[in-house]
Amino acid sequence: MLNPSAAAQVLVVAPTTATLTDKLTRDICALAERAIGARGVFTIALSGGSLPKMLSGLATAEGVEWDKWHVFLCDERCVPESDPESSMATIRALLLSKVPIPASHVHAMAQGVPPEEAAAQYEAQLRALFGGDAPVPRFDALMLGCGPDGHTASLFPGHALLGERARWVAHLTDSPKPPPARITLTLPVIRAARVVAFVATGDGKAALLRRVFAAPEGRGLEVVEDAALPCTLAKPSSGQLVWYLDSAAAQALPMDVMDLAASLHGSLW
Numbered sequence: 001m002l003n004p005s006a007a008a009q010v011l012v013v014a015p016t017t018a019t020l021t022d023k024l025t026r027d028i029c030a031l032a033e034r035a036i037g038a039r040g041v042f043t044i045a046l047s048g049g050s051l052p053k054m055l056s057g058l059a060t061a062e063g064v065e066w067d068k069w070h071v072f073l074c075d076e077r078c079v080p081e082s083d084p085e086s087s088m089a090t091i092r093a094l095l096l097s098k099v100p101i102p103a104s105h106v107h108a109m110a111q112g113v114p115p116e117e118a119a120a121q122y123e124a125q126l127r128a129l130f131g132g133d134a135p136v137p138r139f140d141a142l143m144l145g146c147g148p149d150g151h152t153a154s155l156f157p158g159h160a161l162l163g164e165r166a167r168w169v170a171h172l173t174d175s176p177k178p179p180p181a182r183i184t185l186t187l188p189v190i191r192a193a194r195v196v197a198f199v200a201t202g203d204g205k206a207a208l209l210r211r212v213f214a215a216p217e218g219r220g221l222e223v224v225e226d227a228a229l230p231c232t233l234a235k236p237s238s239g240q241l242v243w244y245l246d247s248a249a250a251q252a253l254p255m256d257v258m259d260l261a262a263s264l265h266g267s268l269w
């Protein structure tokens, strides 16, 4: 019998985006409580796109020790926060402006400097918090999205940054999805996280998810790494991988995969 809290890979399928938001709220609160109990802080990095809206339930969650949270970005578009494309602006509007998190615990990427410099500055921020000698930072949780092309954070199919092994944070100026200039966490950082959680909703993600969960029958929820789909490369090496889907996004998944979905009740941690 599946024990989701112990499984390395977990699938959650909710009937609606509202029920998925509730589940995410419960799970993230439980994970934060566990991290704070163990290490005194909760380090989480968030993505942009459709994700921030799915996290809006956290704004009204009870008992959250916001002063122990440190919020980072998985990636950011190189635009000012006044631009609607800014991921941090969306995250602030939907969540951070509504909760008592200290301003110094919100780690935005620099604006108004060249992308290369913004990436170097963000890596320096991570080194200051996680320890400069660490081979790689270990986030408690990374909340990722995925585009229909399989990109995650700002790691795109076929892009040279998929091979980056030394830097924690990198920049690109040729993103196939606008805007072209972006900053992103690299795969070594993503793979080092304790929990990597993907959130995907809507019909537009169904075909991609069919490809992500393409392991031969009998191999359960295994996500087979496929260089053409960067989201499949974002697997934690010794942590947990969780895919949170609504039923529209999950509609093309094989039945044997759907049968392994975790319960929506309670929390994973």
Ligand SMILES: O=C1O[C@H](COP(=O)(O)O)[C@@H](O)[C@H](O)[C@H]1O
Pocket: 047, 048, 049, 050, 051, 074, 075, 076, 077, 087, 144, 145, 146, 147, 148, 151, 152, 153, 154, 177
């Ligand atoms: O451009 C981006 O896209 C991905 C996926 O966005 P979604 O709207 O399809 O969920 C997002 O995760 C990433 O942070 C963002 O920069």
